[in-house]
Amino acid sequence: MRLGHLGAILGLWLTLLHVGCLGRSRDAAPTPMPRPRVVPAPVETPGALVPPGLRLEAGVRPTRQSVTLELDPRQETFRGEVDVELSLSEPTRVLWLHGTELTLRRAHVQTADSRVPVEAMPVGEDLLAFVAEAPLAPGTVTLHVEYSGRAYDKEDSGVFREQEEGRWYAMTQFQPLYARRAFPCFDEPGFKIPWSLTLRVRAEDAAFSNMPVRAEEPGAEGWKTVRFQPTPPLPTYLVAFAVGPFDAVDAGTAGEAKVPVRMLVPRGRGAEAAYAASVTAPLLAQLEEWFGSPYPYSKLDVLAVPGLVGGAMEHPGLITFGAPLMLRTPETDTLWRQRGFAETQAHELAHQWFGNLVTPAWWDDLWLNESFADWLAFKVVKRWQPTWRADVRRVEARGQAMQEDWLVTARSIRQPIESPGDIHGAFDGITYGKGAAVLAMFESSVGQDAFQRGVRHYLRTHASGIATTEDFFHALSLEAGQDVAPAFSTFLDQPGVPLVAMTLQCPKDGAPRLALEQKRYLPLGAKDTSGPHGWHVPLCVRYAVGAKEGRACTVLTGASDTLELSEAKGCPDWVHPNADARGYYHALLRGDGLEKLARRGGSRLTVPERLVLMADARALVGSGELDVGQALTLVARLGEGDAELVSSAAEVVDSVHRDLVPDSLRSHRARFVRGLFGGRARAVGFVSRPGESEETRLMRPSLLSMATTEGEDPRLRAEARRLTLRWLQDRSTLAPEDRATVLSAAAAAGDAELHQRLREAARTATDEERRLLLATLGGFRDVTLANKSLELLLDAKVDTREALAILFGLLSEAPTREVAFTFLHEHFDALRERLPRDLTTWLLGGGGFFCDAAHRDEVARVFGPRARDVEGGERVLAQSLERVDQCIAQREALRPGLTRFLARY
Ligand SMILES: [Zn+2]
Structure with a gap:
């Protein structure tokens, strides 16, 4: 699964802004949704029933399951019937299955020779108990259950519904624990069984599932019955179906077995799937070659889920994508979107073996x-x-x-x-x-x-x-x-990044060598009480003596060791501590190792090797082991050339500044940033030109946003404003891939007039444009305007999921952080009513951008009780508070070095 909105909160904000995992707004005002679950749920146990804990009991195993659902995407409820074949290893009176928010109607157990009545009841929020009068004998029995369930319209999990252009669609997302909202089942990945699915749907709707259709029969009063072929053994979380007026676009065949491929899209959007259709088969061919075995399923449908759903899910035979990632008109498509889709599709296709087959x-x-x-x-x-x-x-x-x-x-x-x-x-x-x-x-x-x-x-x-x-x-x-x-x-089995310190020693008698030491990398302000950490670190270094290069590898198992550079004919000019950027560790080159490497080795290092050095520099500044001025000098030296180096350099510079720079030095910092990026930014310009290299296109956003937003370049700022106003009048004046860079640069220095124009435009824009405009409204630095932007999160005409980009944009910048956080905690309950449950969890990370003790205490005080009430909330809150602690410690420690360095600019 790839979820657009999971991950670090900052990641969420960036994803919302750049990848665009946002969807369309809804016409209706949002309906209240159930409260997120508190874990563990207290369980009411009727009589002597003792419910199982987190996992179901071992004595009862499913061996196959058939599911029949009557589902109209226009309706909030659906009806279902299941037959679960069970193997009982011992006499059993109570059958425990998973089931959430299901209304049970009828149930019985069929044994080899009789039909046994059972009493059916929900227990707690996750379990169903089916209780027989007397114990059932060991062997095979079938549990039959009739029930109804809920098709959610504010969640994107379980069976959920989305509306587009007035048409309703129903889809599923069961990973990890949501199949239980669709049918009674053994909702654990270890129970892998064949499934037979039958859907009764309206005649005008199409129905899809993991397997090809076995038979379709017309029914009474405008209904039809669609039966699917039985699946190979699957866990619950991989079962999937979709119902609605989808169009199916033939995309040929793929793989060794030439399985049919289709793009399934909301009505009328087939042309937008052209790119997705063109890359799916070639990616599958690459994977088959790597695995040396064919795609293991009989068809490959790729379905675009309408509405606001990010990411993708790897269901066998029916991969689902959020429509914004999968569908795009040629006029609005960008290189970023195409790469995002292809990389995600490669991930989902790899799951057909990793996760689906095994x-x-x-x-x-x-x-x-x-x-x-x-x-x-x-x-x-x-x-x-x-x-x-x-x-x-x-x-x-x-x-x-x-x-x-x-x-x-x-x-x-x-x-x-x-x-x-x-x-x-x-x-x-x-x-x-x-x-x-x-x-x-x-x-x-x-x-x-x-x-x-x-x-x-x-x-x-x-x-x-x-x-x-x-x-x-x-x-x-x-x-x-x-x-x-x-x-x-x-x-x-242990958290943390190893920090490997390396000291080059060139004794007079014998080969040069590296003295190695390892410990856990810890930023300033981290309080690790978990005891000593040790890794077996596979590491390789690269070095040069004159024109001759060499490499040496070892596995560092103890706290310290020595690596002989036995092939070196003399003391190396430089040593790169992580050859080919393969190692998962930060490296600290003691003495003048880093300085020599940057000065003499720079041009002979690969792009990944230079990126690793920049990441190490950033980390070592954070742990107080490298002077911030030295790190910025290194980054300036290594960050020339390739697009990725530019964006990595931008990221390091950005990370060092945030909240660390005293007000008196802000203009110095802006001059430093302009010096680093301004010349190249002006040469590249905001507007892409025909025939430009991919490299330039990739580099543009980092260069221009650094020079304009952080470097405060007045000419570029004026240009961004002019281009934004022109684009608001004529949408053909900016290429899709230039828009976010231009608009965010304009917003950072934007005034009330620009804010008003953008806000008005958001009301009538297309879906793509509206997402961009909302994200832009989160980029204003003026507090009054920020408050105006925040109002949109609770506006009945705006989808709160889309407007979250505003909240996280304002939280991430110092001038607007306070108002954004005040809004977040004052309106937390209202936001929770309007958001899917998993996004509520991530709201609790919103306090992690602060960098002072008073706000840290406030975040802990107002979010502490809330975190206990939201599933997974306590970890998210703890991590955000830890980020604040680190920032506070770093601000104190880095200020002298930063002051010294920036005073020169
Ligand atoms: Zn995945």
Whole structure:
């Protein structure tokens, strides 16, 4: 699964602004939705019923399930019938299944020779009990249940409904715990069974599911019955269906078995799926080649979910995408959107093997799905489109995951699951980004071929079944000829980033060597009480003696060790501490190592290697181990040239400034930023030109937003305003990919008149334009205007999900942070009524942008009680408070160095 709105709160804001996981507004005023669940739910137990804990009991196992649903997307409820075939290993009186907000009507158990009545009742919020008079004998029985359920119109999980152009559509999203809202079931990934699905729908609606249609029969009064072929064994979370006036666009065939491919889109939007249709088959071919086995399902539909749904979900045979990511008219399409779609599609297609064919036995092994899908997506996209340089994207994603891993409160990749909140929390940047980076590191360490054989071995052994991390270790160790488990576990089962300090020693008698030491990287202000951490760190360094380059590798297992540079014929001119950017660690080059590397080695380093150095510099400033002036000088030197280097340099400069710069030095900082980016920004300009290189197009947003917004370049500011006003009059005057950069630059220095014009435009704009305009309204720095923007979050005509971009935009900037936070906590309950549950959780991270003790206390005071009332809320709040603590500590520690450095500008 790729969820546009999960991850760090800052990530959320960036995603909302740049990727555009936003949807269309609704005509109707929002209806109240159920309160988020409190975990664990207190359970009322009738009589002597003792409900199971987090997991269902082992003595009862499902072996197959058929589901029949009568579903009209225009209606809030649907009716259902299930037959669950069960294997009982012991005499059983109570059958426990999962079920949430289902109204039970009738139930019985069919044994080999009789029909046994059962009393059916919901227990707590998640469970259903079916109680027989006397124990059922061991063996096979079938539980039959008739019920009705709710098709939500404010959630994007369970069975949910969206309206577009006055037409209603119903879709599903069951991962991780939402199948139980659609039917009684064993809602755990380890129960992998065949499903037979039948949908009774209105004659004018189309119906789709994981499998091809087996039969379609007309029914009475405008209904029809659509029966699907039985599925191969699937866990509940992969079952999917969709009903509504979708158009099906034939996209040919894909893969070795030439399975049919279709794009399923809301009525009339087929042409917008052209790009999605063109890239799906080539990406699948790349994956089949890597796996050495064909796509395991009989069809491949890719469905665009109308409305505001970000991200994508890998259901076998029916991959779903939020429409904004999958569909785009040629006039509004951008390079970013296309790359975003292709990378996400590669991830979802990789899941057809990782997760779908072989499924984790339980949620603590979610990394077997998400880390692997992310890691392989980078590899196949790189092979398929080399100019996109997915290896660079990999390093950027690694850097983002590390920032999440800096927190003392970070999860481990494999965190024990103790509550439903832990299951939801597992879908974070640690499981995705850190997991992918750790896989890349061990792939490099055992060798690409052995690693590929290990993965294939693992998939072959457990195809159509379930598996655990130990199964993967076993397969990989066999193929690699070494036990990989001890080293791998040090990265999977404990949080944190190793910091490896390296000291170059060139003794007179003997080869040069590096003295290595490791400890947990901790930013200033972090209070780690979890005891000593140690990793088995596979690491490789690259060095040069004159024109001759060499490399040396080791696995650092203890607190310290020595790495001989045995092939070096003399003391190296420079040493790069992380060859090919494969290692998951920060490196500290002691002495003048960093200075020499930047000065002498810079041009001989790859782009990923330079990115790693910048990420290390940023980290070391944060931990007080590198002077901020030195880091900024290094970044200025390394950040020339490629687009990714420019944006990485921009990110480092940006991170160092935020809240750290005293007011008296703000103009100095602006001059420094202008000096770094201004010349190139003016040369590139806001407006793209025909025939421009992809490189220039990629670089433009970082250059221009740094020079204008942070560098406060007056000429560029005036230009941004002029271009924005012209665009508001004539929408053909800016290319889609230039719009966000221009508008946000104009907003940062915008006045009341511009605010008013943008606000008016948002009322009549197209969907794409409205999302952009709302995000722009979150970029004003004037407090009065910020308050006006915030009003839109509660405006009945605006979809609050879209308007969240305003809130997070204002929270992320110092001048408007206070008003945005005041709004957030004063209107928290109203916002919660208008948002899906998982977004409510992330609202609790809104206090994490502050950088002073008084606000930290206020955030803890007002959000503390709320966090206990929202699933997963306590971890989100704890992490946001930790970010504030770090910022406070860094502000104190960095101020002298920053003052010294900026005074020169
Ligand atoms: Zn995924």
